Amino acid sequence: MITNKKKSKKERITSQKKIILGYLKSAKTHPSAEIVFKEVRKKLPRISLGTIYRILKNLKEKGEILEIPSDISRYDGNISAHSHFFCQSCGKIFDVFDKAPILKVGKLKVGKIKSYQVYFYGKCKNC
Amino acid sequence: MITNKKKSKKERITSQKKIILGYLKSAKTHPSAEIVFKEVRKKLPRISLGTIYRILKNLKEKGEILEIPSDISRYDGNISAHSHFFCQSCGKIFDVFDKAPILKVGKLKVGKIKSYQVYFYGKCKNC
């Protein structure tokens, strides 16, 4: 007899997770994994880049942070409704709260929408 | 005296460029560089992956194709106004012509918008 005993593995709260999430929530920039590594290492000097990647992936899957895909992924601890502006001159990413289209999240012909993202591209004020 | 003699290098039309662009214009999927390589190699057996990447970058910069960033970049030969739906179950990308928000492209507080993209995430009809 095969019992479908699901070994529900319990997730643990570690200082690494707390500090990475805390850093992302406070960061106003949209740091890459490498930047998160450099910053978090100030508090946890022995942390490794592999751990950074593992925790970022974990937080993303739980929906606590956002991944902004690009040639180098960047991360956003602000999960409230807003969009992003990429400056094509300096490469910086800015938050956009105005003009963020609030779309009715629902059904499309192709499937059911769970979330969406809007990205703007252009030239920022400083460039 | 420094003369700003700009050596305007003239771009050449090669069979590689024509065939890659032709393939992307006809493709209904959103192929990765690897897929483009496999498909284009049917017509040009000696083409290399490096050339694929170089030409994709070139076409993107000229605005003839679109790059859809992700862990693996994918390319779209259709540059008319539409958005994309990512199925989080099967990984497929679908074109979305309905519900694509037509935003007034103009100025934001942070800078001037040149273009924008909308990405939907969810579960497709088949999954």
Place this chain on the structure above:
DNA sequence: GTGCCTGCAAACATTTTGCAAAAAC
């Protein structure tokens, strides 16, 4: 013929993974 473009292979950057030791519970 000149100069841009390609094929090839090596280099590069980012991200993932296997494993033993450490930490959380």
Place this chain on the structure above:
DNA sequence: GTTTTTGCAAAATGTTTGCAGGCAC
């Protein structure tokens, strides 16, 4: 004590690049 997580290093992946020969013009 058990099980998850970490640090470390090595591997895997996707993409870029240098160079000599080839091709477009």
